[in-house]
Amino acid sequence: MRLDTSERQPLDPAVLRAWRVRNLVVACAIGLAAIGIDIASSLSDDGHSLPPGLVGGILSAAAIAVAIWHASAAYRHWWVRFDAHGVELERGILVRTRTTMPFFRLQHVDTTEGPFDRAFGLTGLVLYTAAPSEKAEIPGIDGTLIDAVRQHVVERAGNLDAV
Amino acid sequence: MIPSRPQLVPAPDEEGLDRLHPLSPVALAASQVQVLGGAAVGGFAGGWWVTVAVVGVTIVALTIGHRFRRWGFDGERVIYRSGMFQRSVRTLTVDRVQQVDLHQNIVHRMLGLVDVRVESASGASGADIALQALGEDQGRTLRDEILAARARAATGVRPTNADSLMAPDVGGDGDPDVVLATMSAGHAAAGGVSDARDLLLGSSAAAFLGPLVEDVAGSGGAALAIGALVALVAVPAVAAITGAVRYGDYTLTRTTGEVRARYGLLNTRDEATPLHRVQAIALRENLLRRLFDAAEIRIRSAGSAGQESATRLTAPFLPRDTAIGVLTALWPDAIDIGPMQPAPVAALRRARFRWTAWPAALAAAATLVAVAADAPALVAAWLLVPLGWWFGGAVHRALGHTHGNGYLVVRQGPIGRVTSVVPAAKAQTVRVRTTPFQRRWGLADLYVDVAGTGAVRARELPYERAVELAGVLSETARHPGASRASSER
Numbered sequence: 145m146r147l148d149t150s151e152r153q154p155l156d157p158a159v160l161r162a163w164r165v166r167n168l169v170v171a172c173a174i175g176l177a178a179i180g181i182d183i184a185s186s187l188s189d190d191g192h193s194l195p196p197g198l199v200g201g202i203l204s205a206a207a208i209a210v211a212i213w214h215a216s217a218a219y220r221h222w223w224v225r226f227d228a229h230g231v232e233l234e235r236g237i238l239v240r241t242r243t244t245m246p247f248f249r250l251q252h253v254d255t256t257e258g259p260f261d262r263a264f265g266l267t268g269l270v271l272y273t274a275a276p277s278e279k280a281e282i283p284g285i286d287g288t289l290i291d292a293v294r295q296h297v298v299e300r301a302g303n304l305d306a307v
Numbered sequence: 308m309i310p311s312r313p314q315l316v317p318a319p320d321e322e323g324l325d326r327l328h329p330l331s332p333v334a335l336a337a338s339q340v341q342v343l344g345g346a347a348v349g350g351f352a353g354g355w356w357v358t359v360a361v362v363g364v365t366i367v368a369l370t371i372g373h374r375f376r377r378w379g380f381d382g383e384r385v386i387y388r389s390g391m392f393q394r395s396v397r398t399l400t401v402d403r404v405q406q407v408d409l410h411q412n413i414v415h416r417m418l419g420l421v422d423v424r425v426e427s428a429s430g431a432s433g434a435d436i437a438l439q440a441l442g443e444d445q446g447r448t449l450r451d452e453i454l455a456a457r458a459r460a461a462t463g464v465r466p467t468n469a470d471s472l473m474a475p476d477v478g479g480d481g482d483p484d485v486v487l488a489t490m491s492a493g494h495a496a497a498g499g500v501s502d503a504r505d506l507l508l509g510s511s512a513a514a515f516l517g518p519l520v521e522d523v524a525g526s527g528g529a530a531l532a533i534g535a536l537v538a539l540v541a542v543p544a545v546a547a548i549t550g551a552v553r554y555g556d557y558t559l560t561r562t563t564g565e566v567r568a569r570y571g572l573l574n575t576r577d578e579a580t581p582l583h584r585v586q587a588i589a590l591r592e593n594l595l596r597r598l599f600d601a602a603e604i605r606i607r608s609a610g611s612a613g614q615e616s617a618t619r620l621t622a623p624f625l626p627r628d629t630a631i632g633v634l635t636a637l638w639p640d641a642i643d644i645g646p647m648q649p650a651p652v653a654a655l656r657r658a659r660f661r662w663t664a665w666p667a668a669l670a671a672a673a674t675l676v677a678v679a680a681d682a683p684a685l686v687a688a689w690l691l692v693p694l695g696w697w698f699g700g701a702v703h704r705a706l707g708h709t710h711g712n713g714y715l716v717v718r719q720g721p722i723g724r725v726t727s728v729v730p731a732a733k734a735q736t737v738r739v740r741t742t743p744f745q746r747r748w749g750l751a752d753l754y755v756d757v758a759g760t761g762a763v764r765a766r767e768l769p770y771e772r773a774v775e776l777a778g779v780l781s782e783t784a785r786h787p788g789a790s791r792a793s794s795e796r
Binding site (some may be wrong): 200 | 393609735736737738739740741742743746752756757758759760761762774777781784785
């Protein structure tokens with residue numbers, strides 16, 4: 145994440161890896177559950193025509209494929225742009241949203257780290273205004289840069305009444 | 308008027324804050340409808356002593372609680388301390404105050420009490436500080452003092468001593484009230500009826516479809532139709548009475564610094580919001596209002612975001628000219644900023660597709676049922692398709708937007724028409740949102756998020772126009788002084 149440019153920037157490539165791992169873990173859990181249910185129902189039903197676990201296996205493969213695709217698609221459609229006055233970001237696979245937030249509207253800043261973020265050394269930054277309907281959430285900032293990014297944002301927020 | 312003054316209120320951890328009115332436990336007990344209901348049911352089931360016990364325990368509990376509820380105002384902070392075991396002290400500085408409301412129900416009026424509710428833009432549900440209750444005069448004076456102090460804070464004038472607060476000269480009550488609108492009990496009743504449109508539509512539909520259901524199902528349809536016809540008479544009557552009681556004796560006024568609504572026949576409300584805290588204004592005209600050339604006006608502040616009713620001043624039924632006059636008086640620059648730009652042709656195609664696809668699917672399903680159940684009347688569902696085609700056109704015709712003088716004006720809704728006005732300078736964030744269907748037609752929705760509840764949404768703009776407008780609005784939000792220069796179209 146660079147603060148010295150006003151160009152659009154993609155997220156850190158480490159985010160893609162983190163999202164893939166996170167999605168794969170979820171997909172594997174779903175797949176294992178599907179295989180388990182499929183095998184259990186096959187064993188309890190003598191008239192079952194398909195091999196035990198086949199349907200569950202197909203569902204698992206589909207879930208894993210969707211998990212990988214989702215992470216790539218979400219990453220591909222994410223960009224963020226900082227300038228002197230505010231931040232602009234776009235995200236979304238099906239419903240795509242571009243948000244512009246002037247820094248002086250900032251009410252408070254949060255940082256968030258999930259277990260997968262921590263594993264890849266990433267931190268998310270969430271910027272809140274006085275509008276409860278929208279917040280600017282920038283995931284996957286290098287953990288070593290998060291203080292600098294937060295400082296950059298807070299310094300530009302100023303001390304005007306933003307309501 | 309506050310006993311602890313002219314000295315400033317001590318810090319919250321010291322003694323010296325004032326108690327609420329001694330009768331406030333009685334008013335609180337009366338407002339505990341569920342407790343009173345429980346007492347009545349208990350009395351009916353278990354004898355009079357149950358009722359006495361429930362009411363007695365409630366009043367004793369509230370009286371004990373009353374001893375631990377204290378408040379103070381030192382000209383800069385409103386302080387409220389509560390809690391017996393877990394003590395809570397809430398401090399709200401006047402420069403963060405969005406709105407100060409006075410509420411009275413019938414018990415308050417009998418006892419000469421008033422609830423004072425102070426709102427900030429915290430996003431909390433309900434008022435940030437609710438003083439339940441003070442004496443009527445004390446509450447009104449406190450409200451005026453808070454608003455005067457807030458006006459001073461906004462202009463950078465600080466009181467030299469506490470007594471100067473009693474003579475406000477910056478906004479607040481020092482200015483003469485300009486009456487923007489009044490509403491008779493008849494108009495208030497009409498507002499209640501027009502707000503009950505959903506129930507009326509449901510009743511009408513049930514009355515119309517009842518015989519059809521009877522035709523198909525063989526029973527129940529007649530009862531449904533009769534019930535719906537009764538509802539058609541009863542719903543407007545109840546809604547009219549409710550509207551008249553809630554909004555009767557309505558007056559909307561403006562001073563230099565605030566806009567204020569006073570209304571209510573039984574429960575009276577006195578709501579005030581600083582003018583510079585107004586975030587958006589909406590004119591709402593549903594079919595019933597349009598029939599009488601009337602409109603509802605909603606003035607939205609940045610009060611508690613979790614409760615929409617606490618974030619706005621509403622006049623439910625004003626002559627349309629009066630409603631526009633209110634808008635003109637509050638934001639004169641938002642008037643006459645150019646004709647509404649209609650939605651593009653692509654939006655018409657999309658609207659017609661949306662509003663004919665579902666009726667067509669429904670009609671196809673109804674046809675299958677008609678064949679299977681030998682109920683040819685269901686084939687009439689195909690009439691929904693041309694109706695949907697027409698409605699799609701109406702949806703498109705209702706869409707419009709214009710921008711200029713630093714304001715965005717948005718119109719939508721073929722039946723319940725809503726025209727929203729938002730100053731670009733109030734935009735907290737600006738969003739451009741597209742669904743896969745909109746991207747197919749090159750369309751986008753533009754959202755202007757303001758402090759408080761919700762966003763103003765301009766639907767079905769050409770994508771490039773939405774992005775361009777988002778840029779202009781964001782730029783104006785960053786540099787409000789340049790709003791006129793950036794105005795276009």
